Amino acid sequence: MPKYEFTYLSAVASEDKMLDELATVLHINGIPEDLQNWFMLAISEAFTNALVHGNKLNPHKAIKLALNINEGLLTADITDEGQGGLAKIKRRQPPTLLSEGGRGVDLMRHYASVVRFTETEGGALKVSLRFDQIKENEVERYT
Amino acid sequence: MEITLREDANVTTLSLKGRLDLATGSALKEQIIQLFEKEKTAIHLNLGEVEFINSSGLGSLVSIMKEIRLRKGRLTLSNLASYVQEIFEITQLSHIFEIFATEEEAINSYQAVTAG
Numbered sequence: 551m552p553k554y555e556f557t558y559l560s561a562v563a564s565e566d567k568m569l570d571e572l573a574t575v576l577h578i579n580g581i582p583e584d585l586q587n588w589f590m591l592a593i594s595e596a597f598t599n600a601l602v603h604g605n606k607l608n609p610h611k612a613i614k615l616a617l618n619i620n621e622g623l624l625t626a627d628i629t630d631e632g633q634g635g636l637a638k639i640k641r642r643q644p645p646t647l648l649s650e651g652g653r654g655v656d657l658m659r660h661y662a663s664v665v666r667f668t669e670t671e672g673g674a675l676k677v678s679l680r681f682d683q684i685k686e687n688e689v690e691r692y693t
Numbered sequence: 694m695e696i697t698l699r700e701d702a703n704v705t706t707l708s709l710k711g712r713l714d715l716a717t718g719s720a721l722k723e724q725i726i727q728l729f730e731k732e733k734t735a736i737h738l739n740l741g742e743v744e745f746i747n748s749s750g751l752g753s754l755v756s757i758m759k760e761i762r763l764r765k766g767r768l769t770l771s772n773l774a775s776y777v778q779e780i781f782e783i784t785q786l787s788h789i790f791e792i793f794a795t796e797e798e799a800i801n802s803y804q805a806v807t808a809g
Contacts, residue, residue, distance in 0.1 A: 565716060587745070591780075598748070652748075654749075660783055
């Protein structure tokens with residue numbers, strides 16, 4: 551049951567660093583390519599949300615990524631150091647076709663078996679993603 | 694992300710390689726704005742070597758498309774990997790972008806419009 555924890559500064563360049571490290575972890579654990587793609591996509595959406603909307607690109611605030619890789623199950627927790635993120639998620643409106651943003655939550659929900667948004671005691675947002683490798687029925691979704 | 698630019702008579706083609714995300718999407722948009730300054734508004738993006746795209750990358754493409762439409766230009770895409778194509782379909786962006794299977798088909802479509 552490999553577990554990994556990473557902490558990133560809130561800078562745009564951190565996203566590429568995170569994706570590089572994530573790709574390495576998934577590769578060495580033999581995760582199938584399709585699943586790697588979808589897992590990386592969902593994590594990147596949560597990461598970008600934490601970076602831009604949660605931490606507002608404040609370099610003094612960090613983003614934590616915790617991964618659990620088991621046979622048949624991948625999970626990831628992405629936690630920012632912002633405030634009020636959960637309320638913003640609940641208030642969000644679906645994007646129009648010509649919107650330049652707002653598609654990240656929908657992509658997470660499309661690909662992950664479970665997406666859960668929770669608030670930490672300090673008011674920050676934690677996004678929990680679960681990918682079942684074996685079965686994709688009984689999809690649970692929480693907001 | 695690497696961007697290779699080629700200018701033909703009717704269209705400017707940018708071939709993208711790597712990830713299209715928050716950082717690289719902004720870089721791509723800046724490069725397109727430089728083309729606008731040269732009055733180049735017929736733009737083709739070959740996405741054949743885009744290995745990763747997320748909603749930030751998609752947002753950049755939507756922004757570029759809107760800027761091109763404002764200038765009465767045209768934006769086409771081609772060579773989407775099946776992974777990228779699926780994301781365009783899930784987000785329904787396949788309905789608003791002109792997407793071709795190959796770069797050649799896309800470039801020929803500009804010639805057809807010019808000839809017509």
